[in-house]
Structures are given as C-alpha cells and as structure tokens.
C-alpha cells in the first residue's frame with residue numbers, strides 16, 4: 001500500500017526522507033520555510049505528516065498549524081533536541097498544540113548523507129500507540145532502512161537530544177587530540193548523563209542502550225558527517241560559537257539542547273558535569289582545555305554517580 005506523505009522541512013533530513021520514501025513508491029508532498037506560503041495547505045489529502053524541521057522551528061510551526069490539523073491525521077516527529085524556551089522535547093511541544101492527534105517519533109543513528117548514498121541504517125519508530133508504530137514500521141521501511149518499534153517516545157527523544165551534546169564534546173576531545181582513552185571515558189560518562197535526563201523525564205532505561213541512545217551516540221560522536229561533532233572540533237581549534245556555527249552553515253542542535261538541559265538540571269537538581277562544561281565553553285567562560293581539566297579534577301565519585 002502506498003501512503004500520501006507530507007514532509008514539513010526540506011533540509012538535510014527532510015530531503016533525504018522525502019527521496020527515500022518516494023523511491024519506495026509513496027506519494028510525497030512537502031513544505032519548507034523557504035517556500036513561504038501557508039503550510040496548512042499541504043495538510044490536505046494526505047495520510048501522514050512527517051516533521052523534519054530544526055527544534056527552533058517546532059513551536060512556531062505547531063502554533064501555526066494547530067487550528068488546521070485534522071484530528072485523525074498522524075504526525076511523525078523527527079526533530080532532535082530540547083526547546084530552549086519551554087524545555088520540552090519536540091513531541092511534548094506538538095502535544096501541547098495538538099493534544100489528540102496520533103503521534104510517533106523517528107530517531108536513531110541516521111546520518112542523512114549515508115542514507116542518501118544508499119548505505120544500510122536502522123532506526124526506531126516510537127509511539128505509545130502500538131498500532132500506529134507497527135503501521136509506520138511496515139509502511140516506511142526500505143531495503144536499506146530497517147525500522148524497529150518501541151513504546152517510549154520521551155525516552156527516545158531524550159536520548160536523541162542529549163547525544164548531540166555528548167557528540168559535540170567528543171568533537172572537542174578529538175579536536176584537542178586527547179586520544180582513545182579520553183574519548184571512551186567521555187562517551188561512557190556522557191551516557192551516564194543521558195541516563196539521568198532520560199529517566200527523570202520518564203523514559204525507560206532500556207531505550208538508553210537502543211538505537212536512539214547508544215546507537216546514535218556512537219554514530220554521531222565518531223563521524224565527521226555529524227555537524228555536532230564537527231562543531232566540537234571547531235571549538236577545540238579556538239573558534240567561538242558564532243564563528244563555528246557560521247562555518248558549519250546548518251543546524252547544530254547540541255548548543256541549544258545543552259543550554260536547555262542545563263536549565264532543566266538547575267531546576268531539578270541534576271548533576272550533568274559534561275553538559276555544564278559545554279555550556280561554559282559556549283559562553284566563553286572557559287577554554288576547551290580548561291573544561292577538560294575541570295572535568296578531570298572534580299571530586300572523586302562512585303561510578304554509579306553522575
């Protein structure tokens with residue numbers, strides 16, 4: 001069965017998904033901010049809306065569409081991050097504006113360039129509506145895009161958001177030439193910080209070790225295709241945030257997510273030392289080397305403590 005799919009956001013990820021599903025025989029339509037006009041016009045006559053805009057675009061888009069969204073039209077959210085104004089994930093933002101629509105999340109180790117080249121990848125379709133997750137799994141899979149399901153959208157999104165902060169830190173570590181021991185230690189301690197957020201937001205611990213958690217962390221923290229990783233290497237070279245962002249020239253979700261997560265941590269009393277040092281570095285309060293030194297000189301802890 002072919003679906004009529006509308007993609008909102010034709011950046012790197014939206015464009016890749018659009019071409020992938022078009023090749024699978026689905027009928028695609030799209031809207032992107034650069035097109036101008038009213039995005040509500042593309043909600044008509046479709047079976048699924050896939051949202052692949054940057055996190056910063058989710059809240060305005062949700063506000064714009066809330067009065068025109070048909071209640072039974074499913075939404076698949078692909079944005080990875082924590083919104084700086086509301087401290088919400090993308091699906092939490094969509095839920096505020098569209099409380100009743102069928103909702104699912106797509107997240108996993110999915111560097112757009114690799115999928116575009118036809119290389120194999122897997123991902124997770126997550127929804128509390130098991131029937132919707134299974135339906136989308138069946139419809140949206142492709143020979144080189146294997147889909148799994150889970151019932152933990154918040155855990156899946158928390159993992160997908162936070163891995164960008166740790167991937168950014170991994171870029172700093174590699175950019176400074178700190179070696180394999182430092183990188184492995186950083187990823188392990190980073191995973192512990194992701195666990196704190198994921199569990200506090202109500203996610204399931206098993207999601208941390210799945211495709212959207214450890215899977216995406218490994219892909220993003222080890223590939224120069226990742227914009228967050230590359231951004232980290234630029235910080236290590238001494239670039240400030242604005243210069244590094246200009247050199248990447250595309251979405252780098254880790255910066256706003258780091259700030260939003262730290263705000264959550266301060267409100268809730270969580271310990272997130274790596275995330276904290278990333279924010280201090282972005283604010284120009286420490287150099288990359290000082291941030292590493294401060295992490296190494298923290299009070300000694302049991303491994304289970306963050």
Ligand SMILES: NC(=O)C1=CN([C@@H]2O[C@H](COP(=O)(O)OP(=O)(O)OC[C@H]3O[C@@H](n4cnc5c(N)ncnc54)[C@H](OP(=O)(O)O)[C@@H]3O)[C@@H](O)[C@H]2O)C=CC1
Nearest residue numbers: 009010011012013032033034053054057079080111112251
């Ligand atoms: N690239 C990847 O490998 C993957 C990315 N993702 C996630 O997908 C999301 C999009 O990333 P990606 O496509 O790579 O980023 P790009 O920078 O390539 O594109 C950003 C997209 O967001 C849109 N956008 C930005 N701000 C707004 C706004 N205020 N209102 C409406 N639309 C806006 C842009 O519209 P326009 O260009 O028309 O102005 C464009 O469609 C991110 O959350 C990212 O983490 C998830 C998996 C893989």
Ligand SMILES: O=C(CO)COP(=O)(O)O
Nearest residue numbers: 108109110111226227228
């Ligand atoms: O989320 C991604 C891969 O899964 C894309 O990572 P970047 O946004 O760092 O390029």
